[in-house]
Amino acid sequence: MLLALAFHYNSEMFVSLTILNMEYLTRLDLYRQNVWTYDVYGKSKLTYKEALVISTLHHTSCMLQWVRLFVTRALPNRCLCSMACSTST
Numbered sequence: 001m002l003l004a005l006a007f008h009y010n011s012e013m014f015v016s017l018t019i020l021n022m023e024y025l026t027r028l029d030l031y032r033q034n035v036w037t038y039d040v041y042g043k044s045k046l047t048y049k050e051a052l053v054i055s056t057l058h059h060t061s062c063m064l065q066w067v068r069l070f071v072t073r074a075l076p077n078r079c080l081c082s083m084a085c086s087t088s089t
Contacts, residue, residue, distance in 0.1 A: 007027075007028075007031070009048070009049055009052060010052075012027070014027075030048075031047065031048040031049070032047055032048075033047065034046060034047055036048050036050070036051040037051070038051050038054045038055060038058075040055075040058055041054065041058070
């Protein structure tokens, strides 16, 4: 029987001829351990999923800050509440 196992939080996929795929189980155990670190905030002892969530939130926050900075400099007379806002001068 051909069985495909995948992690829902990344794109890794394992294909096995048996249900108990040792590589998959080993990797799953590693992802569940508190051995991951997010250096930007200095947080350690995270699971892979916790580190991924923190990283994604930080990346999104940085991108929003960059967009706001860009918009205020490129379009200085534009209201930042919405691009369709009628309060711009």
